[in-house]
Amino acid sequence: MSIKEKEQEIISEFEMFEDWLDKYNYIIELGKSVPEINPEYKEKQYLIKGCQSQVWLHAKMENGKVFFTADSDALITKGIVSLLIRVLSGQKPDDIINAELDFIEKIGLKEHLSPTRSNGLVNMIKQIKLYALAFKSKQ
Amino acid sequence: MSFNVNLVRKEFPVLDQKINKNDLVYFDNAATTQKPKSVINRINDYYSFENSNIHRGAHYLSQKATEAYEAARVKTQKFLNAKHSHEIVFTRGTTDAINLVASSFSKKYLKKNDEVIISSMEHHSNIVPWQIACEDTGAKLMVVPMNNNGELIIEEYQKIISEKTKIVAITHVSNSLGTINPVKEIIRIAHKNDIPVLIDGAQSAPHLKIDVQDIDCDFFCMSAHKMYGPMGTGVLYGKEEWLEKIPPYQGGGEMIKEVSFDKTTYNELPYKFEAGTPNVAGVLGFEAAINFIDQTGIENIANHENMLLDYAIKELKNFSNIKFIGLAKDRASLVSFVFDNIHPYDVGTILDKLGIALRTGHHCAQPVMDFFNIPGTVRASFSVYNTIDEIDVFINALHKTREMLA
Ligand SMILES: Cc1ncc(COP(=O)(O)O)c(C=O)c1O
Numbered sequence: 001m002s003i004k005e006k007e008q009e010i011i012s013e014f015e016m017f018e019d020w021l022d023k024y025n026y027i028i029e030l031g032k033s034v035p036e037i038n039p040e041y042k043e044k045q046y047l048i049k050g051c052q053s054q055v056w057l058h059a060k061m062e063n064g065k066v067f068f069t070a071d072s073d074a075l076i077t078k079g080i081v082s083l084l085i086r087v088l089s090g091q092k093p094d095d096i097i098n099a100e101l102d103f104i105e106k107i108g109l110k111e112h113l114s115p116t117r118s119n120g121l122v123n124m125i126k127q128i129k130l131y132a133l134a135f136k137s138k139q
Numbered sequence: 140m141s142f143n144v145n146l147v148r149k150e151f152p153v154l155d156q157k158i159n160k161n162d163l164v165y166f167d168n169a170a171t172t173q174k175p176k177s178v179i180n181r182i183n184d185y186y187s188f189e190n191s192n193i194h195r196g197a198h199y200l201s202q203k204a205t206e207a208y209e210a211a212r213v214k215t216q217k218f219l220n221a222k223h224s225h226e227i228v229f230t231r232g233t234t235d236a237i238n239l240v241a242s243s244f245s246k247k248y249l250k251k252n253d254e255v256i257i258s259s260m261e262h263h264s265n266i267v268p269w270q271i272a273c274e275d276t277g278a279k280l281m282v283v284p285m286n287n288n289g290e291l292i293i294e295e296y297q298k299i300i301s302e303k304t305k306i307v308a309i310t311h312v313s314n315s316l317g318t319i320n321p322v323k324e325i326i327r328i329a330h331k332n333d334i335p336v337l338i339d340g341a342q343s344a345p346h347l348k349i350d351v352q353d354i355d356c357d358f359f360c361m362s363a364h365k366m367y368g369p370m371g372t373g374v375l376y377g378k379e380e381w382l383e384k385i386p387p388y389q390g391g392g393e394m395i396k397e398v399s400f401d402k403t404t405y406n407e408l409p410y411k412f413e414a415g416t417p418n419v420a421g422v423l424g425f426e427a428a429i430n431f432i433d434q435t436g437i438e439n440i441a442n443h444e445n446m447l448l449d450y451a452i453k454e455l456k457n458f459s460n461i462k463f464i465g466l467a468k469d470r471a472s473l474v475s476f477v478f479d480n481i482h483p484y485d486v487g488t489i490l491d492k493l494g495i496a497l498r499t500g501h502h503c504a505q506p507v508m509d510f511f512n513i514p515g516t517v518r519a520s521f522s523v524y525n526t527i528d529e530i531d532v533f534i535n536a537l538h539k540t541r542e543m544l545a
Pocket of ligand 1: 169
């Protein structure tokens with residue numbers, strides 16, 4: 001599936017929720033069920049610090065596609081991280097670099113990407129794109 | 140004077156709104172308080188009918204604005220019980236006031252190997268300006284430690300202070316722990332060694348009766364926006380002697396007597412420290428805020444807030460796995476806590492959805508979080524317009540939040 005298709009899939013899933021409670025319960029569930037990042041990647045060099053919560057991000061390239069794993073110390077951040085990974089992991093570097101990721105806004109989670117939240121997510125997206133750029137230039 | 144919280148609430152238009160279909164519960168008062176109508180109207184009136192630059196024109200409006208501005212200075216002097224009105228310098232806020240002192244004082248009085256004492260519970264605004272001053276001069280920053288309850292260890296302070304110490308800068312009330320520090324004693328010890336003391340009053344001025352002559356501090360800083368006044372306005376109180384001795388901070392209009400390209404003579408106090416057109420509307424709004432505090436009565440405010448704090452702590456104690464951050468005997472109206480295994484960010488996010496506005500995170504006091512080895516806390520801070528009912532709503536919301544995150 002392309003990035004756009006995956007975004008659309010998530011938007012459809014979120015349309016089923018009646019209110020914010022359902023939505024956040026789902027995000028919290030996602031946060032709990034994300035496969036753990038390999039502990040060796042929960043190190044400083046993979047850490048993206050926010051003031052409020054922080055994110056660990058690891059990337060590798062296989063067969064022309066970039067694969068990400070990530071984690072966060074806060075559950076809600078982790079749930080949103082898992083959505084970002086679902087959309088972006090396994091895609092080609094160029095597609096990742098050009099992704100607009102407006103699904104976040106469409107599912108009503110834009111507030112979590114505001115710089116004032118400082119939860120690590122904004123910098124995580126930047127970092128994801130930097131990884132993609134780096135892998136692209138190595139190709 | 141009798142105190143009726145329902146009447147007080149009516150003065151604050153912002154409180155009457157819904158967030159996510161819930162009544163707003165505003166418990167982020169340590170970050171900034173809401174503004175009563177009298178403050179909003181004062182600013183509105185100034186710009187509607189009185190706006191003019193001060194100290195400059197001889198025309199009617201300019202004179203009226205100047206008189207109003209100087210009357211606000213006298214009001215502030217009385218509020219702090221300062222000896223002279225020229226000991227009141229208007230600034231942009233506490234941060235600006237501390238930077239003024241750190242910069243001007245260090246230019247004249249700090250040199251290599253001197254020492255500046257702060258405490259381990261300072262807001263970044265009372266750390267970074269001193270770090271900059273130390274970097275510029277080669278002086279050293281010394282830190283008074285605290286105990287696990289979040290109280291400064293005075294014996295350690297006495298050990299740190301020496302003939303190398305040139306200034307002590309300590310917060311009156313901690314914004315992350317709520318601790319009220321024994322500033323009078325801290326100042327007495329410093330003065331025995333002829334060392335001046337700056338008190339960061341950002342969190343004390345809204346809650347306690349401040350008498351700068353009684354506590355005998357050399358500098359006192361506060362922010363109007365944390366005491367029902369507008370943002371962008373604050374106060375530096377300085378003893379005449381010290382304000383005379385330290386050099387000006389910024390150059391520009393208003394702070395000079397005569398300017399030629401060879402030499403400039405500086406204006407007298409307090410204008411020496413008020414370069415450029417000041418925030419006149421802000422200062423007049425602040426005056427209205429002081430009137431609000433005076434009319435409500437600072438004792439009534441303090442009693443009401445203490446009652447709310449005691450009730451909140453009693454209710455919070457019923458939660459399992461709660462850990463209070465800051466258990467000082469002397470506390471002002473805020474409570475900071477964490478739950479085992481629940482991140483403060485998650486708590487804050489869900490509470491926000493439930494209409495509860497409070498602060499999660501490190502509260503600009505990262506060294507405090509490092510000391511307790513936590514990423515941040517959930518902080519509820521109370522003000523004169525908050526109610527017991529709101530605390531009940533908050534506690535219920537916390538139960539719900541915990542269920543969701545469990
Ligand atoms: C203890 C303390 N000092 C200083 C400040 C800074 O105040 P301002 O941002 O108004 O300059 C604050 C504000 O949060 C504070 O709580």
